[in-house]
Amino acid sequence: MTVPEYDDDNVHPDSAHPGAGRGPDHTPRPTAMVLAGLSAGFGIIGVSIGFATVLGVTATASGGFDTSGFGPMIISAVSSLVLGLLLIVGAVLLWRAHRASLVVISSAVTLLALSSAARMVLDSLTFVSVVGTVFSLLALVAMGYLITSDDVREHIREGVPLRLR
Template structure:
């Protein structure tokens, strides 16, 4: 077997080909970014509620806010874990990210119904829904499906 024959073998080509796929990189970045924002919001809200309670402030009406903080934290963790799983080409990555996106969409839609309408709430909801649409589009892309089917983790060069 010559060196040229060795390079033409399909198994060796896939071993060397760790080219980052744009859709996979985009989905991993969006999922991780949105997840980190969710974790940060949940953690900051929890700290604020703890400080209010610790300072002797009345926190009896803050139950829904605490539930929202916990939800943001959990969905954020789910999206970050999904992004890592996608990077590592784990087959369950699409399911984990999909569940995170579904929960985030449900949260955004419920916020539209419950919250008072202000400019910032409308802008936030529209941006959230745009990010969710982008994540959903990338989640069902052929590039992501092929990446997970091949099972080769991404590498940065």
């Protein structure tokens, strides 16, 4: 006698809900996916901007031009590279449901918030700087909300990596 297969469309009448009794729940975690996507996306943007800035300063220096006034730009580019890499690593760890992912992403978000606050104080006030700072802070608030969400914490607690369907 063969045992019938039960899936979401063909539910055993004795089960309380679809998928009951089939082992760990593999339902998609949209909140965890959004946080992983934001972390990876902002990380890629940060690494790209940092790399392009370092490349531009290097090209300027190799062309024989004076780069003595580019110190703050180089510091900003290197910090952008490091924070971008930190966000990418956090996104990969979150995707794999590793416990350290929230610490890595939270530290990157905190450092980015400090960077945005420093930029507000130190940069000259232009339309682009104000819009950039407002959008940065909105994105950081959204990421902070997602970090503290129950869905993300449950994803980490279960330890089941995310899957695309």
